[in-house]
Amino acid sequence: MILGSVLNPVNSSVLSVSLVPIGAAFGAPPSRTAWLISALYLATAIGQPVVGRLIDLYGPRRLYLTSTALTGIAGLLGTFAPSLGVLIAARVLLGFGTCAGYPASMYLIRSEARRTGAESPAGVLTALAVANQTIAVIGPSLGGLLIGAGGWRSTLALNLPLSAACLLLGSRRLPTTRPPAASGRPRLDLPGMGLFAAMLLTLLLFLMSPRVHNWYLPLMTVLAAAALVARELRTEGPFIDLRVLGGNPPLLLTYIRSLLAYTVSYAFVYGYTQWLEDGRGLSASRTGLAQLPLFAVAIAVSTTTGRSRQVRGKLMAGAVGQLAACALLLPLGPHSGVWLLVAIALVMGVPQGLNSLALQNSVYRQAEPERMGSSAGLLRTFGYLGAIIASAANGAFFPHRADTAGLHHLVWFLLAIAALFLAVTAADRSLGRTREPDPVR
Template sequence: MTPRRAGIAVAALGVGTLLNPLNSSMIAVALITLRDAFGLDVLTVTWVITAFYLASAAGQPLMGRLGDRFGSRRLFLFGMTVVAVTCVLTPFAPTFWLVCVGRVLLAVGTACAFPGAVALLHPITAQSGLSSPRLLGRLQMANTAGAAVGPVIGGLLVTYLGWQAIFWINVPLAVISFTGVRLFAPVDEARTRQPISKVLVDSDVPGILAFTASLVTLLVFLLGVTDRPRWVLLGLALASAALFAWRELSARTPFIDVRMLVRNRRLLLVYVGFALFNVVYYVVFFGLPQYLEEFGGYRADAVGLLMLPLATLNVLLTPLAARFIERRGIRPAFLLGGAWLVCAALLLTVLSASVMPWAPLVITAMMGVPYCVVSIAMSQALYSSAARESAGVATGIFQTSRYIGAILSTTMLGIAFADGTNPASWLEVTVASTVLAALLLVLVSRWRPSNRTT
């Protein structure tokens, strides 16, 4: 495979991977329009976001496992097909709950992208000679760009074309990604045909169901913990988790090899660290706009501009961070990004004294640096820590860690802002973020590369 062909393949994979973060952020600006269109209350309309988050969190490891089982390229193409068909049909849904079903299917389709893309990087790098940090950096840029431009694109589409357009925009992107991967990505290795009964046994359906049940009940519990905690859901989550652990320890072909995960401390540290990192990330990503609007009195469009340095620096610095990892290694990037994150979290205290425009601009710019460095270092650490034959499911769990971190951040913000969004509550958020950032620095300092890590 020539470097040019590999570059086109990775670009097509990047288009597919940006769809999940794009749709997770783009929908936020359509909530009021959806509420008015279907005559809903505020609490009900948020299920269009919750459904997507839950399906994405539970679907990523499952889609990754299917990719390991049937081929990463096949999985990716299947996901883009699901996205295209779903986004053609969902705008014609007559009820809000069918729109939520469409969001679930969209989450399933986009959940195929990142696990499939990371798994495909193994044959692409092997055949082209390109470095994995550089290619991972391109995928990371696509993910970051999707989340950053989502609210802007969504606002334009909803304003001029209606809420239906936030589904239609996915169709050409999915077609472009499908075509590029179909033409330029390496073909999956040949797999022997097996009876459907053996496929079902080897797929560990009971383990998948127990894992999904434990994750969904836990996340639904966390989403409602600041309002009326449903302790029954927490009990169900713990019971399902125990059942899942028992099943995986006794299964001949487990969905997630728990014993291997416990032995692979490097991979386990990546999962815990990535969840912790995303708590800090989303506390600022979700909490700062709310604080600036409610306490600072800024309009939504002004807040978007004040948050722009965070996303802009994140995107622009990703290639430089990839080269730094390529030359110096993953652990130095961890230490640099973790230490910078602690300092940036401490700077958040400035906003409790002043919300003049210069303050959020400087702080979001400072936050953009560690978010870029730590994020791509986490992706590369995952790539080097996971076994190649299980790269899909390992990447799926990695993405699930992202959603767990995001939901934990909303829980933390709900507790902090329960009595009002003011400098005192913002100071609580700042202290918690600094402590979590310091804990992350301790964790990543314990990560060590293996012999095959570049």
């Protein structure tokens, strides 16, 4: 479960130190290499809830094995990519390949809790969150070491042994789920999935290039959204049950918080990391090492607070931590001392260790049990939407190179997002009532 769920964050974070050498290899500026980030999240944002719904209907085994095999194929394609375009295509394939791990894990945890009648396994949920946070944070350091040893292509080749391990463990350990009986086979809402994909695709393409001449993209997004609503409200067994979702405002607010929190987190990981190389002049390996304090703090915070049922306090502290970390970026310059870089990493480690864990626990407690896979997938979708917004912001503020002036403009944008995250959390009274789901015997 843990190995499958970290496939996406490892490919996200390792890339953060690969962007500059990849750009140098293909003669591409940051505005073009940003597509390597966006391509992964575009595919995953669409694929996560779709695969999650399939897991809800058919169980996790087949979806997990198929997706992780696709991850290996994408890693092979990326390792030998002859151009930036082929590398972007490999990242799209990688996005679809890493879709199943997280919703499969959440589905298995929730189904075991229902089967045994026990309370939610806080230790397992914490281990899942800590593993994802650990990989997300040590990814830059790992990427720097891989680049130092074998160049940027080694960061794509990493998927080959990971995929093989997932296939081996998944085939041996994941439970076999019987297909539904012919008379009771659930119907797959393919039109709903298609409309959902069209809505997200046009929205994310516009966010990646918000230009006046792309005016038709938000219009297509609105039309696809309207058609999706009309379809889902009148079909039996909808892909997204809008009536249930509309009657669950706490879950909707959790998705909004996910978007805001991950916008800041990913803009920090990619934008600040690029600045360390371009603006501060650090090598890829030293940039990775500069993020190690963030890793240590995030793990310590997650491990310490993991078993606490408190959600509101974690999110409030996480929002304040993001504001503080972003504020510390303002005095940065080409000759900033190492002590300031360490301080920034230490402060950012606190929200890194709190937010994803609290958001994951919120969805676990707020979602309908029979839709846990798709609900977990939607949580990741909103997180990836935040990642694409962050990528678009990085491309806008770093059009040619990640210089200090661009970093400071990016920081003011992030401060506004972090402040909104804090406001949404402070105003949500439902967080105080969030509790463990009742056992099902």
